[in-house]
């Protein structure tokens with residue numbers, strides 16, 4: 090699935106971002122332990138601009154890591170590989186980043202390598218890594234993804250807790266979940282059940 094739309098206009102590109110938060114609910118296929126990309130935002134000049142990936146470990150957990158401007162941050166935030174729904178939020182503002190799982194901050198840090206703005210006019214893809222701008226998909230996600238929202242600020246813990254509990258927050262969204270704002274990439278095939 091390809092997301093390159095703004096809720097206010099069907100062709101508005103992503104602006105350059107000095108802060109961003111992405112929250113999403115996922116159900117991870119418990120049989121799948123490989124590295125999987127939950128979402129990837131690629132810019133024309135830099136494909137690994139902002140992405141979230143995860144993989145299963147031997148202790149029955151799914152570990153999550155952010156990549157910002159190509160810098161792979163640690164795999165530490167985790168949730169049990171229990172086949173259930175989990176709420177994940179990632180926040181980033183210049184050098185500070187955090188990963189929240191089910192409303193709790195599970196990892197955070199700062200990295201001077203990540204301080205420039207996120208490039209504008211990128212392509213956001215759900216469930217695949219992009220090895221080229223908008224293409225060459227790798228690291229598929231197996232499971233369900235819903236309620237992915239994007240903000241142009243770094244959300245605070247209280248916002249994330251509210252979202253995890255399905256409460257609304259007042260912050261303006263850059264992208265709000267709506268199937269009409271998603272495009273099926275031509276490579277996506279519907280499989281017979």
Ligand SMILES: *[C@@H]1O[C@H](CO)[C@@H](O)[C@H](O)[C@H]1NC(C)=O
Nearest residue numbers: 116117118119172231232233
């Ligand atoms: C995804 O959702 C469908 C429909 O609810 C369900 O049948 C399926 O088991 C879910 N997949 C995973 C990996 O949980």
Ligand SMILES: *[C@@H]1O[C@H](CO)[C@@H](O)[C@H](O)[C@H]1NC(C)=O
Nearest residue numbers: 219220221222223224225226
């Ligand atoms: C996609 O990958 C193939 C094989 O690695 C490569 O030949 C091709 O140039 C890539 N396409 C783009 C658009 O980068």
Ligand SMILES: *[C@@H]1O[C@H](CO)[C@@H](O)[C@H](O)[C@H]1NC(C)=O
Nearest residue numbers: 106107108241242261262263
């Ligand atoms: C976030 O987006 C809103 C609405 O487009 C805009 O008014 C605001 O200035 C933006 N904030 C930042 C920090 O870019």
